[in-house]
Amino acid sequence: GVAEYSVIRGRDIGDVDPNAGFNRQTGRVQYQQTVTNKVIQKGNPKTELMGTPVGDRNNWSISNYFYLQVLAACFYPALLEDDSLPLDVKQRAESLLRECDGGSIGSYTDSSGITKIKHCVSQFITRRDGGVPSSPDNIFIKSGSQTIMLKLLIHSKDSCQTGVLIPVPTYASFTLAVEEQGAAIIPYHLCEEQGWMLQVEELRKALHTGRKTCNPVALYICNPGNPTGHIQSRKSIEEVIRFAAEERLFILADEVYQSCVYGDDTEFYSYKKVLSEMGSTISSTVEMASFNSVSKGFMGECGLRGGYMELVNLDPAVKQYASRLFSTRSCPPVVGQIALDLMADPPKPGDPSYPTFSEVGVFAELPGISCQPLKAGFFVFPCLHFSLKAIKWAKKRQMEPDMLYCLCLLEETGLHVRPGCEYGQRKDSHHIRLFVATQENIMEDALQRLKTFHTRFMKEFS
Amino acid sequence: LVVLRGSLYPTVPDWVLNFSPLPSLSSPHRNLSAFPAAQSEHLQQKMSENGALPLRGKVLTVDTMNANVKKVDYAVRGPIVQRAVQIEKELKEGVKKPFEEVIKANIGDAHAMGQRPITFFRQVIALCTYPQLLDDNKFPEDAKNRARRILQSCGGNSIGAYTTSQGIDCVRHDVASYIQRRDGGIPSDPDNIYLTTGASDGIVTILKLLTAGEGRTRTGVMISIPQYPLYSASIAELGAVQINYYLNEEKCWSLDISELQRSLHAAREHCNPRVLCIINPGNPTGQVQSRQCIEDVIRFAAKENLFLMADEVYQDNVYAEGCEFHSFKKVLFEMGPEYSSKVELASFHSTSKCYMGECGFRGGYMEVINMDPEVKAQLTKLVSVRLCPPAPGQALMDLVVNSPQPGEPSYQTFMKERTAVLSALAEKAKLTEEILNTVPGISCNPVQGAMYSFPRITLPERAINEAKAKGQAPDMFYCMKLLEESGICLVPGSGFGQREGTYHFRMTILPPTDKLKIMLNKLKEFHQKFTQQYS
Numbered sequence: 001g002v003a004e005y006s007v008i009r010g011r012d013i014g015d016v017d018p019n020a021g022f023n024r025q026t027g028r029v030q031y032q033q034t035v036t037n038k039v040i041q042k043g044n045p046k047t048e049l050m051g052t053p054v055g056d057r058n059n060w061s062i063s064n065y066f067y068l069q070v071l072a073a074c075f076y077p078a079l080l081e082d083d084s085l086p087l088d089v090k091q092r093a094e095s096l097l098r099e100c101d102g103g104s105i106g107s108y109t110d111s112s113g114i115t116k117i118k119h120c121v122s123q124f125i126t127r128r129d130g131g132v133p134s135s136p137d138n139i140f141i142k143s144g145s146q147t148i149m150l151k152l153l154i155h156s157k158d159s160c161q162t163g164v165l166i167p168v169p170t171y172a173s174f175t176l177a178v179e180e181q182g183a184a185i186i187p188y189h190l191c192e193e194q195g196w197m198l199q200v201e202e203l204r205k206a207l208h209t210g211r212k213t214c215n216p217v218a219l220y221i222c223n224p225g226n227p228t229g230h231i232q233s234r235k236s237i238e239e240v241i242r243f244a245a246e247e248r249l250f251i252l253a254d255e256v257y258q259s260c261v262y263g264d265d266t267e268f269y270s271y272k273k274v275l276s277e278m279g280s281t282i283s284s285t286v287e288m289a290s291f292n293s294v295s296k297g298f299m300g301e302c303g304l305r306g307g308y309m310e311l312v313n314l315d316p317a318v319k320q321y322a323s324r325l326f327s328t329r330s331c332p333p334v335v336g337q338i339a340l341d342l343m344a345d346p347p348k349p350g351d352p353s354y355p356t357f358s359e360v361g362v363f364a365e366l367p368g369i370s371c372q373p374l375k376a377g378f379f380v381f382p383c384l385h386f387s388l389k390a391i392k393w394a395k396k397r398q399m400e401p402d403m404l405y406c407l408c409l410l411e412e413t414g415l416h417v418r419p420g421c422e423y424g425q426r427k428d429s430h431h432i433r434l435f436v437a438t439q440e441n442i443m444e445d446a447l448q449r450l451k452t453f454h455t456r457f458m459k460e461f462s
Numbered sequence: 463l464v465v466l467r468g469s470l471y472p473t474v475p476d477w478v479l480n481f482s483p484l485p486s487l488s489s490p491h492r493n494l495s496a497f498p499a500a501q502s503e504h505l506q507q508k509m510s511e512n513g514a515l516p517l518r519g520k521v522l523t524v525d526t527m528n529a530n531v532k533k534v535d536y537a538v539r540g541p542i543v544q545r546a547v548q549i550e551k552e553l554k555e556g557v558k559k560p561f562e563e564v565i566k567a568n569i570g571d572a573h574a575m576g577q578r579p580i581t582f583f584r585q586v587i588a589l590c591t592y593p594q595l596l597d598d599n600k601f602p603e604d605a606k607n608r609a610r611r612i613l614q615s616c617g618g619n620s621i622g623a624y625t626t627s628q629g630i631d632c633v634r635h636d637v638a639s640y641i642q643r644r645d646g647g648i649p650s651d652p653d654n655i656y657l658t659t660g661a662s663d664g665i666v667t668i669l670k671l672l673t674a675g676e677g678r679t680r681t682g683v684m685i686s687i688p689q690y691p692l693y694s695a696s697i698a699e700l701g702a703v704q705i706n707y708y709l710n711e712e713k714c715w716s717l718d719i720s721e722l723q724r725s726l727h728a729a730r731e732h733c734n735p736r737v738l739c740i741i742n743p744g745n746p747t748g749q750v751q752s753r754q755c756i757e758d759v760i761r762f763a764a765k766e767n768l769f770l771m772a773d774e775v776y777q778d779n780v781y782a783e784g785c786e787f788h789s790f791k792k793v794l795f796e797m798g799p800e801y802s803s804k805v806e807l808a809s810f811h812s813t814s815k816c817y818m819g820e821c822g823f824r825g826g827y828m829e830v831i832n833m834d835p836e837v838k839a840q841l842t843k844l845v846s847v848r849l850c851p852p853a854p855g856q857a858l859m860d861l862v863v864n865s866p867q868p869g870e871p872s873y874q875t876f877m878k879e880r881t882a883v884l885s886a887l888a889e890k891a892k893l894t895e896e897i898l899n900t901v902p903g904i905s906c907n908p909v910q911g912a913m914y915s916f917p918r919i920t921l922p923e924r925a926i927n928e929a930k931a932k933g934q935a936p937d938m939f940y941c942m943k944l945l946e947e948s949g950i951c952l953v954p955g956s957g958f959g960q961r962e963g964t965y966h967f968r969m970t971i972l973p974p975t976d977k978l979k980i981m982l983n984k985l986k987e988f989h990q991k992f993t994q995q996y997s
Contacts, residue, residue, distance in 0.1 A: 072592035075854075076584040084598070101574030106820040108571045111539060143659065143824070143852065151699070155528045176847045180670075181528075217521055250521045287521050317524045321531050327539040328695040330662060333852040334822035 537957020629657025
């Protein structure tokens with residue numbers, strides 16, 4: 001059977017918990033309730049939900065079993081005496097357990113993570129960046145959010161609120177994290193017409209506006225982008241770094257989708273790598289924190305909460321305070337640290353299989369919907385072109401048109417997508433966000449449902 | 463009067479109320495109309511002219527960073543531990559020392575000290591992680607059933623998926639059932655249960671929700687002295703006001719209501735006290751509060767309109783004769799509707815302590831009672847920022863509250879292991895108290911519960927002066943010397959708070975019994991030597 005869509009019952013970065021009752025956007029509560037009701041009705045063929053078979057082990061390659069086996073052996077070391085486990089699984093589990101106090105993953109670890117794993121991560125980074133050195137001392141393993149960095153950066157006083165530049169569209173929980181620290185959000189728009197490209201001119205404009213009302217200190221970039229699926233060119237990254245250097249901004253580079261890159265002509269460049277190749281004035285001064293996690297990519301083990309932050313050019317005195325802050329959080333979950341080690345040092349030879357991604361060219365055939373080509377990430381963010389009639393109808397129902405579209409889509413077909421109003425979009429534009437990193441047959445089914453619904457919808461409101 | 467309300471009494475911090483998922487496209491969120499335009503740019507220019515902001519200077523410096531962070535201290539992992547780690551490295555490199563190993567008696571980490579995990583728990587988690595093992599007949603049927611149940615309620619049948627921010631549904635239901643059973647049938651609503659990343663996550667989240675106001679209206683948080691420094695660190699980080707109430711060392715660290723009253727009264731002069739935190743069983747002191755005391759505290763909180771935070775992570779760690787754990791929730795409800803319908807309470811539990819000792823899993827929960835529904839909705843939104851607690855920790859919590867029952871295949875082994883751990887701890891608690899009390903100059907209250915001793919040490923005047931000359935707290939000076947000379951790592955009492963002019967250290971009772979005996983005797987030797995040296 002089709003398992004539940006991870007976005008509904010669970011958490012996907014950017015989605016507000018469907019169980020949250022409070023919501024100021026009209027229709028949202030109703031939408032969430034519908035989603036929840038559908039979940040409860042799961043199993044009824046008429047209302048069966050589209051899902052991503054995260055747990056469908058049958059379609060995972062052998063190398064994915066490796067991770068599960070290592071984790072299981074770390075949890076229950078008696079398995080190491082089992083003949084059924086391959087030798088490399090046992091060796092890896094043993095070497096990891098040796099790094100744990102008392103040989104148990106139930107012990108606390110160093111606040112910034114197990115030293116050996118930090119070494120492993122720094123080697124991973126160096127390999128990824130073609131030799132650019134990375135020091136374990138600048139690596140902090142953490143359970144997934146950028147909160148600590150935000151906490152250090154944001155120093156809002158009565159006279160002047162700290163500002164953080166944030167892309168539109170972006171995912172909601174990051175925005176909340178920024179607000180939680182008392183900072184002002186300075187939005188900069190990604191250019192939809194050019195595949196959701198980041199344009200420095202737009203950054204400049206946003207910064208200029210921002211400076212009128214707050215003190216901008218940080219620039220948040222999500223590359224590959226969520227929800228856009230855009231991946232930055234090397235040139236674009238250089239421009240952004242130069243901009244940050246000129247304007248004295250701290251770069252927060254969220255690179256958690258770096259392992260999901262699909263296009264043949266696209267490549268992921270890390271901000272650190274590009275920075276290192278930009279001449280010593282810039283490369284030794286621009287301050288940056290890059291983030292990566294086991295939540296995305298081939299592992300997709302979001303529930304394990306494993307991730308890391310790499311600091312570049314951070315003032316050593318500030319780094320001490322960062323360490324201290326980490327220490328109050330005791331330590332990152334050990335199982336997440338282990339998952340990180342496995343991600344950073346996967347079994348060789350033979351690469352793990354990425355989820356296959358099927359063509360979303362279907363959008364080109366449909367009227368009233370257009371989509372930028374997908375380069376990276378898990379999602380596409382197609383634009384819906386509603387007729388005036390449709391917009392009026394939504395207004396009458398006192399709802400955002402894309403929210404209403406999604407509600408109807410869900411009711412009629414059981415297909416769950418997220419409305420663009422949750423991520424930010426230009427006024428009077430409407431989008432939906434569709435999860436695409438799933439099996440081919442599931443994707444085909446989803447697109448078929450969308451196609452059928454959309455055609456009928458557009459006809460009705462022509 | 464409800465302490466924490468949504469719209470009627472705007473005591474929830476503004477940023478929580480004002481958040482909406484859509485970043486405002488036309489103007490920044492906060493209303494800064496009072497803020498003159500272009501001031502920031504002008505300010506920047508001026509500062510760089512004066513050289514205060516050199517163009518090459520860093521964006522993030524000690525001066526530009528969040529000032530509150532500078533006030534954060536967490537002694538349990540502080541400078542003495544850093545030195546201990548350094549010494550361990552030196553030992554590994556072959557440097558000669560008067561000892562062969564460092565004994566880390568600073569942190570409540572049971573497994574690190576050799577305590578074994580509970581077999582059943584680890585079996586189920588392994589099954590959840592690698593479901594192929596469900597076909598392996600080496601695993602007992604009850605473990606497999608638990609695993610299947612957990613997997614079914616996890617997203618996509620995988621323990622690797624995100625869960626809802628509040629925590630896996632069936633786990634919350636099981637936690638509620640556990641609480642109901644523990645508290646003699648008093649109902650617990652799963653909707654009031656939030657799974658957390660260790661208890662610390664829950665504690666900090668509630669403090670965040672409660673911290674508001676400015677200046678004289680700034681939230682004041684009452685916390686015991688001595689206390690577990692997560693509280694002082696979080697209060698500093700959030701910029702709330704710490705209000706100290708002293709536990710009574712002469713009466714085995716008991717809590718006097720008159721002291722609560724005194725401290726509250728004094729605090730009202732300069733802040734707005736809204737929270738009362740209590741750790742029971744206590745950390746670092748180990749005292750187990752009597753039922754009468756808990757009632758008195760509840761009555762006090764009701765009268766003074768305080769939100770109660772009950773840190774109960776050591777609830778299974780009760781050793782002394784005549785002592786018993788009483789949950790705040792149970793006592794509250796047994797006090798009748800006058801209190802049970804009014805007093806706002808959050809209780810915290812974790813998988814890190816008790817008999818499990820699974821610190822690295824980061825499992826925990828909190829139960830919120832009588833929270834204003836609008837505020838609760840904000841809380842639910844707030845926890846969504848950190849997405850979700852680690853799924854294995856949630857699964858483990860499920861097993862803790864739903865452990866093997868009589869008749870099940872794993873019951874015997876489970877009970878044997880659980881009893882062995884708790885009785886060993888009880889034995890070590892007694893042993894510690896006894897040995898320490900034979901040392902002239904050290905006086906140790908009975909370790910009624912938790913995992914630590916917090917003895918008082920008498921330091922010679924000369925030692926105190928030498929410490930002060932160095933700019934060190936006298937008990938830090940003592941503990942550092944102890945570390946260098948014997949390899950024993952403790953945390954000085956100054957890290958927890960203590961009455962002026964008194965000195966203590968916190969030492970865990972976790973090392974295996976023979977190592978503990980050795981450690982205590984080394985400590986005895988050291989103390990006598992130290993006293994002589996500085997007399």
